[in-house]
Amino acid sequence: MSENMGNKVSLELYRTQLLARYFEQRASDLFLENLVKGTNHLALGQEAVAAGFGVAMNKSDYTYCTYRGHTHTLVRGAPVAPMLGELMGRECGILGGKGGSMHLTSVEHGAMGSYAIIGAQLCIALGSAWSAQYLGTDQVTTVFFGDGTTNIGTFHEALNMAAVWKLPVVFVCENNLYMEYTPIGKVTAVEHPGADRASAYGLDSIIVDGNDADAVYHAAQDAYARARAGDGPSLIECKTYRHQGHSRADPGKYRPKEEVEAWFARDPISMYRLRMMENGFTDEDLTEMETEIQNTIDEATEVAKLSPVPSLDIIDKDVWADGGSAWRN
Amino acid sequence: MAQLTYREAVAEGIAQEMRRDNNVVFLGEDIAAAGGVFKATVGLFEEFGEKRVIDTPISENAILGAAMGAAMTGLKPIAEIMFSDFLAVCWDMVVNEIAKARYMTNGQVKVPLVIRTANGGGSRFGAQHSQSVENWAMAVPGIKVVAPSNPSDVKGLLAAAIRDPDPVLFFEHKSLYAMKGEVPNGEHVLELGKASVLRQGDDATIVALAAMVPRAVKAAEILATKGIEVTVVDVRSLVPLDTQTILAETVKTGRLFTVEENPRLCGWGSEISSIVTEECFYDLDAPVIRITTPHVPLPSSDNLEDATIPTVERIVETILKNMG
Numbered sequence: 001m002s003e004n005m006g007n008k009v010s011l012e013l014y015r016t017q018l019l020a021r022y023f024e025q026r027a028s029d030l031f032l033e034n035l036v037k038g039t040n041h042l043a044l045g046q047e048a049v050a051a052g053f054g055v056a057m058n059k060s061d062y063t064y065c066t067y068r069g070h071t072h073t074l075v076r077g078a079p080v081a082p083m084l085g086e087l088m089g090r091e092c093g094i095l096g097g098k099g100g101s102m103h104l105t106s107v108e109h110g111a112m113g114s115y116a117i118i119g120a121q122l123c124i125a126l127g128s129a130w131s132a133q134y135l136g137t138d139q140v141t142t143v144f145f146g147d148g149t150t151n152i153g154t155f156h157e158a159l160n161m162a163a164v165w166k167l168p169v170v171f172v173c174e175n176n177l178y179m180e181y182t183p184i185g186k187v188t189a190v191e192h193p194g195a196d197r198a199s200a201y202g203l204d205s206i207i208v209d210g211n212d213a214d215a216v217y218h219a220a221q222d223a224y225a226r227a228r229a230g231d232g233p234s235l236i237e238c239k240t241y242r243h244q245g246h247s248r249a250d251p252g253k254y255r256p257k258e259e260v261e262a263w264f265a266r267d268p269i270s271m272y273r274l275r276m277m278e279n280g281f282t283d284e285d286l287t288e289m290e291t292e293i294q295n296t297i298d299e300a301t302e303v304a305k306l307s308p309v310p311s312l313d314i315i316d317k318d319v320w321a322d323g324g325s326a327w328r329n
Numbered sequence: 330m331a332q333l334t335y336r337e338a339v340a341e342g343i344a345q346e347m348r349r350d351n352n353v354v355f356l357g358e359d360i361a362a363a364g365g366v367f368k369a370t371v372g373l374f375e376e377f378g379e380k381r382v383i384d385t386p387i388s389e390n391a392i393l394g395a396a397m398g399a400a401m402t403g404l405k406p407i408a409e410i411m412f413s414d415f416l417a418v419c420w421d422m423v424v425n426e427i428a429k430a431r432y433m434t435n436g437q438v439k440v441p442l443v444i445r446t447a448n449g450g451g452s453r454f455g456a457q458h459s460q461s462v463e464n465w466a467m468a469v470p471g472i473k474v475v476a477p478s479n480p481s482d483v484k485g486l487l488a489a490a491i492r493d494p495d496p497v498l499f500f501e502h503k504s505l506y507a508m509k510g511e512v513p514n515g516e517h518v519l520e521l522g523k524a525s526v527l528r529q530g531d532d533a534t535i536v537a538l539a540a541m542v543p544r545a546v547k548a549a550e551i552l553a554t555k556g557i558e559v560t561v562v563d564v565r566s567l568v569p570l571d572t573q574t575i576l577a578e579t580v581k582t583g584r585l586f587t588v589e590e591n592p593r594l595c596g597w598g599s600e601i602s603s604i605v606t607e608e609c610f611y612d613l614d615a616p617v618i619r620i621t622t623p624h625v626p627l628p629s630s631d632n633l634e635d636a637t638i639p640t641v642e643r644i645v646e647t648i649l650k651n652m653g
Contacts, residue, residue, distance in 0.1 A: 099434060105437055115426070120425065126398055127398015131398070131399045131402040131403050134380065157388035319431065321495050329569065
């Protein structure tokens with residue numbers, strides 16, 4: 001296979017999607033084994049969005065995501081064992097067991113947090129875009145959110161302020177067609193929940209096939225170039241589909257069978273694999289990569305399983321900057 | 330010493346810190362070109378310019394969100410929420426995001442910011458622009474809560490809040506903005522979490538906050554003419570809370586009266602009453618008495634509002650009645 005730039009990007013996009021897919025599958029398995037507690041909002045089927053942006057951005061850039069944020073955190077380079085360990089509530093967890101599935105964060109990788117209150121992260125993302133603008137760095141902030149978020153006030157507050165301040169921020173609407181259990185079209189005044197709102201903030205209306213990692217990657221590149229040139233924010237709507245329900249509590253039975261089948265036929269990873277084969281990669285090349293990433297997940301799983309539960313000592317740690325939780329003298 | 334108003338001390342405190350640290354930035358509604366609706370930020374825009382003193386749209390969530398994200402990535406933002414009542418609009422940012430980020434991320438995320446807001450009644454603004462909501466903030470782990478009662482404390486505590494590595498909710502009292510007082514010249518920084526004892530007596534102790542402090546002092550002066558000598562403690566900071574001073578001053582007199590603008594249920598006085606009762610019960614000569622606003626939304630008309638928020642007369646009468 002040739003080592004040109006396009007192939008390097010393709011390999012990275014495929015690798016990143018696989019990592020996301022295998023991680024989510026493992027999270028699902030561990031939940032069924034009762035090793036992951038609470039809930040899980042899996043991004044199975046939506047991996048191309050996190051991968052496309054993750055590969056297109058710089059290491060020093062900032063990202064914010066939702067409670068469906070395992071993959072967005074992972075693609076920034078957050079290590080797998082602490083990520084799984086966090087889902088399992090273990091001492092090795094990336095948040096020490098304090099945050100759980102919905103709050104995965106890795107500040108050292110620019111993954112500034114997973115936010116579980118719809119829309120909050122769009123406003124918080126303004127802040128790191130503002131600091132980059134103020135400090136004169138070339139860092140761009142990317143913030144991911146679902147279609148349901150376009151109906152909450154914070155979406156509109158954030159879009160307006162980003163546009164007025166010309167902030168280097170990219171708003172990524174992952175439109176998986178359902179606001180939790182309800183079809184987004186039933187509760188939204190416009191057909192395209194993200195793109196149709198863009199003009200209200202003076203932004204271009206952009207819709208991307210969110211199951212096509214190349215399309216996502218190119219849209220991301222355009223938005224990052226615009227942001228780094230000082231031309232302000234972008235809003236990109238990526239159409240995609242969850243392979244499962246909203247969370248572990250939801251079997252997703254409200255979705256028509258034909259719709260589910262049509263989207264499974266457009267699985268981002270299967271489609272990408274075919275494209276890579278068309279572009280000269282061999283089955284052997286790809287299988288080797290798949291095995292390697294599966295091994296990474298397997299090894300990390302063992303590390304996480306062997307990690308003890310967190311010490312009770314941490315309950316009253318890190319409320320304050322002094323490391324403690326004292327509220328009185 | 331300089332004579333400053335409470336509102337001038339706000340601008341002085343912010344200016345002192347903005348001169349010292351280029352990463353201190355300030356945002357809010359009408360705070361820049363207009364100098365604030367209470368004229369508490371006059372001159373900052375002219376001195377520091379539009380890059381550091383920024384007028385925002387009416388978007389309280391975006392104001393606090395932007396402040397939080399900027400704090401997480403190297404700036405020291407001061408965000409103004411014009412009236413503390415409006416904190417209800419963006420309470421998610423305060424409670425779920427700013428206050429919890431450090432803990433939830435095991436210390437990864439740091440949020441050094443200050444939220445300034447105009448709190449409290451007495452301005453005839455009615456129920457949605459007059460509340461005292463410092464007790465809401467006190468109930469949330471992860472945010473410091475400060476409420477100064479005079480110009481010197483405004484400057485010194487605001488400077489301390491800006492330098493603090495943790496998020497601070499800074500409650501300015503809107504009926505105190507015109508109050509004049511001595512403020513030290515030059516750099517003035519106080520310590521958060523230290524109550525101040527304004528007056529000492531042997532018969533009873535009053536613990537008060539913000540606009541209730543001058544009323545408590547006045548009440549103490551009147552009680553002195555009746556032969557009752559009262560200690561007055563200005564709490565200044567609810568989180569961290571200077572329980573040592575409160576307990577020590579209560580033990581000395583054996584009687585504690587708290588004076589607060591919060592409505593009756595779950596005001597900060599109830600927490601102090603609970604701490605004192607648990608920790609120095611046998612030093613008390615009488616039950617702790619809370620003087621509060623009744624459990625009603627604040628009415629607007631002069632006579633109604635004045636009869637609702639604790640007055641000097643009510644403090645005097647309550648203490649006289651309970652001295653036995």
